[in-house]
Amino acid sequence: MLLILGFIGIISLISTFFWDKSLCLIYNTTGMPCPSCGMTRAFRHLIALDFRSAFMYHPLFVVPLLIPFIYIKNIYNNSKLLNRLIGITIVIIIITWGIRLFMFFPHSEPFLFNSDAIIPSVYNHLTQ
Template identity: 35%
Template sequence: MKNNKRIIFIALISLMLWAILLRFFSNLTGTICLIRGTIGIPCPACGITRAIKSLIKLNIKDALYYNPLFLIPFIFIVVLIFKRKYIKVTATICAITFIIVYIFRMSLYFPNTEPMKINEDSILIKYLIN
């Protein structure tokens, strides 16, 4: 029991430190996405947070616009919990789907349309400009 309390304590401290670092990173780069904040281009998961926020507000049209694959992480977690033997197949299908949709979204929207907009506050772009 003592070991479980220690694990929970370490997990909570880690989450708090991660939240503080993300807050600092987002203040510096304008985004919590590590890829977009570092190199300036959107990642395949770009828009999922906004999509979930839209879904919570029952705005499905906006949710699909921000990232049409916003439910895939939840499906992956369900498969991970309940059908572990299918996890490799599920992971492969999810990865391929994300890559195909990412290429499609980048070709349609990059670099001027949210959420596929270039991040001019990214660390790399700030470094290259200065």
């Protein structure tokens, strides 16, 4: 699982650097940003040691870095604690996403509306 997620992350970074295109299925389908929207750009700024910009693109950019350590530490100890931590993390991510949608959507990076996405394109085609 970690190898698959790492592979997806590497492809995402490469696509962002070379083609400036998102690989996000939700964003490319609905035109709306997903809960992790801005995470790749946050990591790009983190690599450049620009912590302020990394936080601006996604305030929870450290969460993916902590997940493997939490998982490895708790895999042998208590799976109930691990499940509780995962649940709490998911709730925090969804709340953060809602706040960011309210504050930034649809006019501020990284929460711009993708009018070229599939659903908006089909809707525009059908209404014309």
